[in-house]
Structure formats: C-alpha cells, structure tokens
Amino acid sequence: MTEYLGGAVIPTGFDVPVEPLRRAAHYTGEPGCIAEARTFAARFLEQLRTEWCAAADSRADGELLLLVSELVTNADRHSNGPYILELEGTDSAVTVSVYDSSCALPRRYPKNPERVGRHGLEIVHALASEVTVERVPVGKRVRARFALKH
Numbered sequence: 049m050t051e052y053l054g055g056a057v058i059p060t061g062f063d064v065p066v067e068p069l070r071r072a073a074h075y076t077g078e079p080g081c082i083a084e085a086r087t088f089a090a091r092f093l094e095q096l097r098t099e100w101c102a103a104a105d106s107r108a109d110g111e112l113l114l115l116v117s118e119l120v121t122n123a124d125r126h127s128n129g130p131y132i133l134e135l136e137g138t139d140s141a142v143t144v145s146v147y148d149s150s151c152a153l154p155r156r157y158p159k160n161p162e163r164v165g166r167h168g169l170e171i172v173h174a175l176a177s178e179v180t181v182e183r184v185p186v187g188k189r190v191r192a193r194f195a196l197k198h
Contacts, residue, residue: 070134086116087132093108122169123150124162134147145192153183172190
C-alpha cells in the first residue's frame with residue numbers, strides 16, 4: 049500500500065485515493081454504554097474486513113475491543129456528560145478517538161503491579177502504536193492508533 053495525498057491508495061495502476069472507513073457513535077453515559085461501544089467496534093472491524101479486506105487476526109478482535117473499552121470507560125468515569133466514539137480504519141490500522149466534555153487530561157501512572165486500578169492508560173499505551181491527547185473546544189480527545197497486523 050502506498051500513501052497518496054494523506055489517504056490510502058489501492059494499487060490498481062491508477063493511483064486512486066480511497067477514504068478510510070469512518071463511523072462514530074454518541075453515548076450518554078447510561079449503564080450499558082461501554083458494552084454498546086464494544087459491540088459498535090466489533091461491527092466496525094467486521095465491516096473493515098469485508099470492505100477493506102483487512103487482514104485482522106484473532107488478536108485484533110480482543111485487543112481492539114479492550115482498547116475501546118479502556119478509552120470509553122475513562123470518558124465515562126471522568127467526564128460529566130456524553131461522549132463520542134469515532135473509529136477510522138484501513139486494511140492495516142484502526143484509529144480510535146474518544147471525545148468527552150472534561151478538559152482534564154488523563155494521567156499515565158508509572159507501572160506499579162501493587163496499585164489497584166488506574167491502569168487504563170497504561171493498557172492503552174501497551175496496545176496502541178501511537179496515543180495522543182489534546183484539548184478540543186468541547187473538552188478533550190484521546191486518540192489511539194491500533195495496528196491490525198504485527
């Protein structure tokens with residue numbers, strides 16, 4: 049796969065830019081939202097396999113859902129309002145973005161196997177190839193890039 053104008057290119061000999069698959073869902077924070085977000089991500093990955101012929105192995109299923117769970121759980125626990133899960137994918141990676149209403153940036157604690165809880169961002173960093181956090185007009189966005197293939 050080559051890069052062209054910031055988008056992926058299907059090597060057909062014509063260099064036609066193809067937009068990544070994008071989906072977003074809004075959650076209120078009511079009970080059950082985290083499970084709904086995991087289901088949304090699982091459907092997205094299946095659609096990516098079908099439409100993009102993504103070669104996501106069985107590891108990707110579990111790890112992507114864990115990544116989504118951790119990011120959505122953090123938004124659920126630390127914001128006072130709804131949050132948005134946005135997924136963007138190609139045949140090689142999925143970018144998971146979670147927007148919430150809190151301006152407080154998440155803290156990554158040092159590794160400590162004796163600490164109970166607060167391992168969410170540590171897990172996200174272990175699963176993702178890149179993690180960024182930034183303030184946005186409505187609060188913050190946490191974005192993690194997940195490689196489908198090792």
